Amino acid sequence: MITLHFKYLFVALSPEQRKRDEIALQLFPGIVNNLVPELTCDVEPFDSRLAELYFEALDKAQTASDIGSIFYSSILRESEFPIPRIVVFCTRESRIASLMIENNPAAEWGATSGLYAAIYRHDRFLVWHEMFHLLGAEDCYDTAAPDIAEIPTCGNIGCVMQYAPTEATVSDPPFLCESNRKRIVARHLQG
Ligand SMILES: [Zn+2]
Numbered sequence: 001m002i003t004l005h006f007k008y009l010f011v012a013l014s015p016e017q018r019k020r021d022e023i024a025l026q027l028f029p030g031i032v033n034n035l036v037p038e039l040t041c042d043v044e045p046f047d048s049r050l051a052e053l054y055f056e057a058l059d060k061a062q063t064a065s066d067i068g069s070i071f072y073s074s075i076l077r078e079s080e081f082p083i084p085r086i087v088v089f090c091t092r093e094s095r096i097a098s099l100m101i102e103n104n105p106a107a108e109w110g111a112t113s114g115l116y117a118a119i120y121r122h123d124r125f126l127v128w129h130e131m132f133h134l135l136g137a138e139d140c141y142d143t144a145a146p147d148i149a150e151i152p153t154c155g156n157i158g159c160v161m162q163y164a165p166t167e168a169t170v171s172d173p174p175f176l177c178e179s180n181r182k183r184i185v186a187r188h189l190q191g
């Protein structure tokens with residue numbers, strides 16, 4: 001059994017937004033465990049030191065990828081193991097959201113860069129989509145397609161890795177296509 005560690009931070013959200021995100025966070029370990037029984041996830045809030053390091057990294061960062069490189073190098077210096085996957089819940093007006101959108105204009109609702117994600121639309125399907133990225137899943141859409149939101153490139157209309165996943169397009173619990181399930185297994189259990 002392999003345990004993956006997620007840490008999350010809420011920045012300037014309304015109680016309703018937090019509540020929606022918290023429900024999605026709590027459901028995620030069960031969703032992963034159903035798909036890949038050998039994987040468990042623990043999902044915990046940032047402690048104050050982690051939050052301090054995150055805000056320092058955000059202050060210094062010029063680009064979205066800087067945030068991760070600065071943040072993880074400070075974590076490594078402080079030898080906090082195991083390395084956590086990070087999810088920051090924020091608003092679209094926040095600096096991390098601006099940097100993510102600048103880096104990838106298709107990231108309207110949220111984005112992942114390496115081991116951290118920023119989520120600025122508070123919808124459980126999007127939360128799960130970004131958290132699956134943190135496990136190694138890839139997008140099932142093509143940003144170069146004339147209609148980015150057409151049938152997912154994996155061929156499964158209900159796949160959670162499609163563009164802009166919502167209750168209207170994804171089943172609950174969310175469906176994850178077999179190619180992404182295999183990517184997750186390969187990343188964590190075969191090497
Ligand atoms: Zn995505």
Ligand SMILES: [Zn+2]
Nearest residue numbers: 140154159177
């Ligand atoms: Zn898919």
